[in-house]
Amino acid sequence: MKFINFIFLFIPLIIFSQDERLINSIKNGESVYKDFCLRCHLPNGEGQIGIFPPLAKSDFLFKNMEESVKAIKFGGIDGEIIVNGVKYNSKMEKMGLYDDEIADVMNYILNSWGNKHDKIIEEAYVESLKK
Numbered sequence: 001m002k003f004i005n006f007i008f009l010f011i012p013l014i015i016f017s018q019d020e021r022l023i024n025s026i027k028n029g030e031s032v033y034k035d036f037c038l039r040c041h042l043p044n045g046e047g048q049i050g051i052f053p054p055l056a057k058s059d060f061l062f063k064n065m066e067e068s069v070k071a072i073k074f075g076g077i078d079g080e081i082i083v084n085g086v087k088y089n090s091k092m093e094k095m096g097l098y099d100d101e102i103a104d105v106m107n108y109i110l111n112s113w114g115n116k117h118d119k120i121i122e123e124a125y126v127e128s129l130k131k
């Protein structure tokens with residue numbers, strides 16, 4: 001009986017607080033995006049074909065999430081990448097963001113313009129990534 005109570009009381013609480021954290025992170029990420037990313041990737045994450053890759057519905061972003069976070073953290077990807085079938089060979093600059101800002105902006109781009117990713121990107125995960 002007690003265990004049942006536990007499940008009904010705490011599981012929804014945990015789920016709720018996860019959602020709440022994701023919503024807050026997305027909100028903070030939106031201002032990071034406007035300050036740092038918008039000038040290349042543009043307001044709707046559409047990018048500029050052949051120069052700045054799109055983030056909206058980007059196959060690369062979802063298939064290479066760790067590499068994408070590293071690119072934001074350490075400044076670009078060496079060599080050529082292919083995003084939605086188009087080659088990109090220019091380089092993203094190092095922006096000097098804090099790990100929590102990178103987590104927030106990731107949560108924003110992963111959940112905007114038709115993108116959807118249920119799992120929250122945590123600051124600790126960003127921190128754990130080495131060059």
Ligand code: HEC
Nearest residue numbers: 036037040053054055058060061068076077088090091092
């Ligand atoms: C100076 C222009 C510029 C700025 C500013 C910039 N990017 Fe990029 N971004 C690029 C380029 C060019 C690439 C292609 C990969 C490479 O070679 O670095 C890229 C690649 C990416 C990728 C992986 C490819 C994809 O399209 O899925 C992600 C994710 C990304 N950028 C996110 C961001 C985020 C988030 C910010 C802001 C914190 C940001 N970028 C700021 C130019 C920029």
